[in-house]
Amino acid sequence: MEALAIYQRLAEQFGDRILETVSKKPDPFCVVDPAAIVEVAQYLHDDPELAMDCLSNQSGVDYKDRIEVVYHLFSYSHRHGAVLKVKLPRENPAVRTVESVWKSANWMEREIFDLLGVTFDGHSDLRRILLPEDWVGYPLRKDFVEPLEYHGISTVRESPILRLDPKAK
Amino acid sequence: MNTLRTEEMTLNMGPQHPSTHGVLRFIVRADGEVMREAVPDVGYLHRSIEKIAEKVGYHGFMPYTDRVDYVCAMFTNQGWGMACEKLAGIEVPRRGEYCRVIAAEFNRIASHLLSVGTMAMDIGAMTPFTHAIREREMINDLIEELCGARLTFNYMRIGGVGFDLPPGWREKALAYLDHFDPILEEYNALISYNKIYIERLANVGVIAADDAVNYNLVGPNLRACGVKWDIRKDIPYSVYPDFEFEVPIGSGQWGTLGDAMDRYMVRIREMAESSKILRQALKQLPPGSVLAKVPRNFKPPAGECQIRVESARGDMGWYVVSDGTAFPWRVHVRTGSFAAMGITQKLSRGLMIADLVTLIASLDVIAPEIDR
Numbered sequence: 001m002e003a004l005a006i007y008q009r010l011a012e013q014f015g016d017r018i019l020e021t022v023s024k025k026p027d028p029f030c031v032v033d034p035a036a037i038v039e040v041a042q043y044l045h046d047d048p049e050l051a052m053d054c055l056s057n058q059s060g061v062d063y064k065d066r067i068e069v070v071y072h073l074f075s076y077s078h079r080h081g082a083v084l085k086v087k088l089p090r091e092n093p094a095v096r097t098v099e100s101v102w103k104s105a106n107w108m109e110r111e112i113f114d115l116l117g118v119t120f121d122g123h124s125d126l127r128r129i130l131l132p133e134d135w136v137g138y139p140l141r142k143d144f145v146e147p148l149e150y151h152g153i154s155t156v157r158e159s160p161i162l163r164l165d166p167k168a169k
Numbered sequence: 170m171n172t173l174r175t176e177e178m179t180l181n182m183g184p185q186h187p188s189t190h191g192v193l194r195f196i197v198r199a200d201g202e203v204m205r206e207a208v209p210d211v212g213y214l215h216r217s218i219e220k221i222a223e224k225v226g227y228h229g230f231m232p233y234t235d236r237v238d239y240v241c242a243m244f245t246n247q248g249w250g251m252a253c254e255k256l257a258g259i260e261v262p263r264r265g266e267y268c269r270v271i272a273a274e275f276n277r278i279a280s281h282l283l284s285v286g287t288m289a290m291d292i293g294a295m296t297p298f299t300h301a302i303r304e305r306e307m308i309n310d311l312i313e314e315l316c317g318a319r320l321t322f323n324y325m326r327i328g329g330v331g332f333d334l335p336p337g338w339r340e341k342a343l344a345y346l347d348h349f350d351p352i353l354e355e356y357n358a359l360i361s362y363n364k365i366y367i368e369r370l371a372n373v374g375v376i377a378a379d380d381a382v383n384y385n386l387v388g389p390n391l392r393a394c395g396v397k398w399d400i401r402k403d404i405p406y407s408v409y410p411d412f413e414f415e416v417p418i419g420s421g422q423w424g425t426l427g428d429a430m431d432r433y434m435v436r437i438r439e440m441a442e443s444s445k446i447l448r449q450a451l452k453q454l455p456p457g458s459v460l461a462k463v464p465r466n467f468k469p470p471a472g473e474c475q476i477r478v479e480s481a482r483g484d485m486g487w488y489v490v491s492d493g494t495a496f497p498w499r500v501h502v503r504t505g506s507f508a509a510m511g512i513t514q515k516l517s518r519g520l521m522i523a524d525l526v527t528l529i530a531s532l533d534v535i536a537p538e539i540d541r
Contacts, residue, residue: 025472029473059503103380103384104384
């Protein structure tokens with residue numbers, strides 16, 4: 001099934017909880033009401049004609065005025081895919097976890113939590129995955145400023161080339 | 170026996186353990202030799218590659234993609250190139266695509282050789298590792314002639330590849346393949362059909378096919394569970410439709426379908442298939458240029474796309490968002506090792522501690538690819 005036909009079907013099934021369908025190439029996507037994401041995900045997974053048995057990718061994007069969580073779904077039996085998005089506010093972004101539908105969401109949601117600070121309600125093990133547990137801030141946010149030191153280890157240094165250049169002194 | 174007091178131990182394995190292929194750490198809760206659970210702790214190799222992409226621009230990011238997975242850097246190169254080409258609508262010249270496939274398939278053999286070699290070593294057989302590395306060195310020599318590097322290649326460009334095949338390289342490559350095919354038989358005789366080896370691998374870390382799909386396992390790990398799925402065949406990209414090759418899947422003939430032995434054998438058989446593809450590609454190599462005209466100040470139109478490449482560790486997904494400037498707005502790589510590590514906690518329950526090493530080796534996880 002074509003991606004746009006899938007979104008059409010979702011719109012028929014879920015009405016105004018599918019907020020928007022964007023048919024822009026190369027990858028069209030549809031925006032889902034964050035409160036309905038688990039129901040939509042479960043429907044996509046269970047419906048025999050859609051059968052999205054694989055959450056192939058889940059990631060987050062910071063657009064400065066909002067944070068989006070992007071779900072790339074795929075069906076091995078029908079060989080079609082779909083892209084879902086939820087738009088969240090930048091202050092305390094939170095959405096329900098889809099871990100109950102696809103187990104692979106567990107780690108990918110931990111990564112989004114770690115790097116973008118999105119909270120996934122109902123997640124079984126939501127803690128930092130790549131960064132140390134005591135890290136402050138979310139590096140993939142556009143306004144993240146790297147701290148000058150971490151536990152007394154400096155993150156900046158003077159360029160050794162400047163030291164060699166007599167004009168720089 | 171009921172009066173025997175047992176106690177649960179918490180053990181630390183890694184991050185500097187020889188079998189963790191890079192820096193991985195497990196916190197193992199064990200009762201005697203049987204694990205209750207092994208909780209993976211990753212992130213020791215996190216280099217914020219996705220953030221770097223937002224700062225260095227499209228062309229400048231190509232060398233960084235090598236570091237996403239330095240054991241099969243050709244595929245990360247190709248993934249990044251393909252994502253940018255899809256965003257900007259660039260068509261790669263046919264010879265460029267052939268060069269990509271040739272470089273990538275050689276890299277797949279090299280990566281699988283490292284995987285099966287280190288796997289034998291982790292399990293306790295030292296000699297097969299030296300055989301595997303010997304063959305891998307020759308591929309490194311070939312690739313070095315191609316692009317000047319042996320590990321982080323930076324061979325591909327947006328729109329094609331950096332260099333055409335040097336004079337005489339094709340003959341050398343074909344000669345290597347003639348040498349390699351019998352070596353694979355020798356390697357099988359040395360280790361693959363060794364009774365002790367099979368007994369260490371069979372029935373260890375069995376993954377059911379629906380679990381594999383649900384946990385998003387990809388590549389050889391997925392195929393070993395009996396799912397016949399290969400991006401090269403099923404969502405063809407580049408010039409793969411030009412070639413005839415098989416997709417090996419797990420058979421369960423040594424134990425249970427989806428066990429460590431199946432994952433090992435799928436890799437062995439894939440090397441033979443890669444060799445087949447390489448012979449066809451080297452034979453059919455078309456003339457022409459290898460690089461499309463791409464502006465130095467590359468600015469793809471605003472938009473987003475996802476592409477999928479069949480890397481040595483399976484379906485690698487690149488998600489790229491462009492805002493129309495010379496710098497990508499967001500880049501995300503979903504890698505095979507990341508998904509494979511996600512399932513280890515579940516698989517470790519009830520496994521022997523010694524089998525954890527087998528499990529990690531058979532999933533072929535590469536730490537930089539998990540952490541990026």
